[in-house]
Amino acid sequence: MTNTIPVAPVIDIEPVSGARVELAGVVKYFGPHRALNSINLAIEPGEFIALLGPSGCGKTTALRALSGLEGIDDGEILIDGEDVASIPTNRRDMGMVFQSYSLFPHMTVLENVQFGLRMRRVPAAERKGRAVEALDMVGLAQFGSRYAHQLSGGQQQRVALARALVTRPRVLLLDEPLSALDAKVRVQLRDEIHRIQTELGITTVFVTHDQEEALAVADRVAVMRDGVIEQVGTPEELYSTPVSPFVADFVGLSNRVAGIAAAGKATVQGVELTILGAPVRDGEVTVYIRPEDIAFASEGIPATVVASSFLGSLRRTQVRLADDTLLSIQHEVDMRHEPGESVHLRLKGAPVSAVPR
Amino acid sequence: MAAVNRRLQRAHHPGPTAATRAIILVVVAIFFALPLVSMVEFTLRGGLEGGYTIDRWVTVFTGQLGPEFNQLWIAIGNSLVLAVVTVVIMLVLLVPTMILIKLSFPRLRPVMEFICLLPITIPAIVLVVGLAPIYRVVSSIFGSGVWTLAFAYGILVLPYAYRAIQANLDSIDVKTLSEAARSLGAGWGTVLFRVIVPNLRRGLLAASFISVAVVLGEFTIASLLNRINLQTALLVVNKADPYIAVIFALLALVFAFLLLVIIGRLGSARRKDNS
Numbered sequence: 001m002t003n004t005i006p007v008a009p010v011i012d013i014e015p016v017s018g019a020r021v022e023l024a025g026v027v028k029y030f031g032p033h034r035a036l037n038s039i040n041l042a043i044e045p046g047e048f049i050a051l052l053g054p055s056g057c058g059k060t061t062a063l064r065a066l067s068g069l070e071g072i073d074d075g076e077i078l079i080d081g082e083d084v085a086s087i088p089t090n091r092r093d094m095g096m097v098f099q100s101y102s103l104f105p106h107m108t109v110l111e112n113v114q115f116g117l118r119m120r121r122v123p124a125a126e127r128k129g130r131a132v133e134a135l136d137m138v139g140l141a142q143f144g145s146r147y148a149h150q151l152s153g154g155q156q157q158r159v160a161l162a163r164a165l166v167t168r169p170r171v172l173l174l175d176e177p178l179s180a181l182d183a184k185v186r187v188q189l190r191d192e193i194h195r196i197q198t199e200l201g202i203t204t205v206f207v208t209h210d211q212e213e214a215l216a217v218a219d220r221v222a223v224m225r226d227g228v229i230e231q232v233g234t235p236e237e238l239y240s241t242p243v244s245p246f247v248a249d250f251v252g253l254s255n256r257v258a259g260i261a262a263a264g265k266a267t268v269q270g271v272e273l274t275i276l277g278a279p280v281r282d283g284e285v286t287v288y289i290r291p292e293d294i295a296f297a298s299e300g301i302p303a304t305v306v307a308s309s310f311l312g313s314l315r316r317t318q319v320r321l322a323d324d325t326l327l328s329i330q331h332e333v334d335m336r337h338e339p340g341e342s343v344h345l346r347l348k349g350a351p352v353s354a355v356p357r
Numbered sequence: 358m359a360a361v362n363r364r365l366q367r368a369h370h371p372g373p374t375a376a377t378r379a380i381i382l383v384v385v386a387i388f389f390a391l392p393l394v395s396m397v398e399f400t401l402r403g404g405l406e407g408g409y410t411i412d413r414w415v416t417v418f419t420g421q422l423g424p425e426f427n428q429l430w431i432a433i434g435n436s437l438v439l440a441v442v443t444v445v446i447m448l449v450l451l452v453p454t455m456i457l458i459k460l461s462f463p464r465l466r467p468v469m470e471f472i473c474l475l476p477i478t479i480p481a482i483v484l485v486v487g488l489a490p491i492y493r494v495v496s497s498i499f500g501s502g503v504w505t506l507a508f509a510y511g512i513l514v515l516p517y518a519y520r521a522i523q524a525n526l527d528s529i530d531v532k533t534l535s536e537a538a539r540s541l542g543a544g545w546g547t548v549l550f551r552v553i554v555p556n557l558r559r560g561l562l563a564a565s566f567i568s569v570a571v572v573l574g575e576f577t578i579a580s581l582l583n584r585i586n587l588q589t590a591l592l593v594v595n596k597a598d599p600y601i602a603v604i605f606a607l608l609a610l611v612f613a614f615l616l617l618v619i620i621g622r623l624g625s626a627r628r629k630d631n632s
Binding site for chain 1: 529530533534536537538539540541542543544547552555556558
């Protein structure tokens with residue numbers, strides 16, 4: 001049994017027409033806890049959207065509400081304009097891949113993939129042909145007669161993906177399908193999911209707590225916190241113009257530095273920076289600065305190097321300011337500073353997020 | 358430090374020697390075999406003339422028992438009917454309840470476990486005291502057919518059946534499997550019969566076999582509720598011909614033993630599958 005993924009063939013499965021999905025004012029309670037707090041999200045046909053957030057933020061609940069596995073207490077779930085909130089899971093026509101391995105242990109791989117078609121009463125001959133096509137799409141056509149326990153984790157999740165797609169569902173739901181896999185397989189399968197989604201054009205909702213995963217595959221990312229969506233945008237928008245300190249902190253790395261806000265600007269170490277998002281009241285603030293928005297200079301803010309990490313194509317150096325603030329600076333890999341070395345820094349002036357202290 | 362030393366000592370002496378194990382095995386085998394061998398020896402005794410004979414075994418297996426033993430055959434039929442009805446009651450009531458608790462009401466599991474283990478802690482005689490008035494109502498509704506004993510036996514087998522099914526249920530991710538099936542378009546009936554039950558096959562078979570073994574060995578409730586089953590009939594036969602009664606007791610034991618061997622094989626097959 002191997003964990004590596006063979007190169008998958010070009011998809012010859014029929015592309016599906018993606019559906020428009022809309023969550024409108026969706027509210028979900030678990031006892032007194034409000035897990036979804038009036039969620040609003042519109043997903044365009046064929047779009048790949050990631051729900052990103054820390055554990056307990058409501059992202060999986062939102063996905064399960066969309067699939068019908070969780071009922072909702074208020075709001076509407078619209079698929080191509082039709083409210084499906086009261087339609088049971090088995091009649092919503094959505095494919096789903098779960099976090100834990102969900103292949104039926106008593107069925108072969110081929111029988112697993114055929115299951116959804118059997119439920120739709122597709123004739124046996126067509127059923128088998130489509131199942132083989134779907135397995136071919138994920139590069140596992142030769143594994144049809146195996147059982148789940150004879151496959152690696154990555155292979156099981158790819159079969160689950162084929163099983164979810166073979167019925168040509170209107171929407172594909174992915175509930176952290178990569179989290180149980182090791183790092184290398186995770187990246188391979190992530191890219192494969194992205195390729196298949198792009199070629200099929202199916203509307204896809206992908207739940208993850210891994211920001212790198214979300215930014216790598218999604219057309220847009222919805223960052224969630226405490227049952228609400230903090231920001232929806234393309235990966236570039238989220239990274240470069242986060243609307244809140246939470247988004248700035250959660251998406252990518254940020255340095256937290258003390259500053260003074262006045263008239264929509266924050267002054268940090270004598271440098272004036274534009275504050276992004278909602279206005280912040282004047283006074284002392286914590287400013288979030290990206291590591292790549294700070295540079296080494298011949299003069300400027302004095303600092304002492306604490307450590308330096310090689311990250312392959314770039315290097316990250318940690319320095320300590322005179323007031324004991326620790327900063328991370330991302331820079332070219334060939335520039336190397338030794339711990340204890342005195343350096344000077346320059347803020348590049350990129351807009352920042354800020355929150356009152 | 359002392360704990361570390363003890364661990365080291367255990368590492369150097371991983372277990373009893375082969376000779377010790379053999380002695381333990383022989384003692385246990387004698388403990389279990391002695392009564393059975395004695396029973397066999399008893400059935401082969403030649404009576405007042407002395408010596409040994411297999412005539413009684415031949416009589417049983419060639420169907421030459423006299424009419425005084427007719428009740429025994431009826432009792433065997435009753436016990437088999439009871440075994441089947443008990444298994445059906447157990448499967449129909451227990452399995453969906455356990456699956457429902459696993460899927461939707463996991464907090465009720467300790468309550469379910471407590472209820473299912475109760476019959477093993479209550480002596481049969483106490484159960485009968487409670488069951489007697491209930492059976493007056495049962496008789497007025499369903500008649501006094503011996504099969505109605507299966508309602509009581511359904512309670513009696515709960516501890517054994519529950520354990521067998523729960524062990525199997527814990528070994529599969531029922532929630533994810535059912536949700537996966539639902540997302541693929543399956544209704545609840547399909548989820549139950551095509552997805553969950555096939556994966557519980559071994560647990561259900563084990564629960565069924567052990568229920569059959571319990572029913573075939575049950576005496577107290579049948580006797581005190583005035584129903585005829587294998588065990589009560591054996592007592593009657595024992596008064597007429599103790600040799601024949603012991604032969605049938607031995608056959609019942611062999612049957613139960615075979616069922617337990619099958620359960621054991623199912624368990625070992627499951628362990629192989631998991632590995």
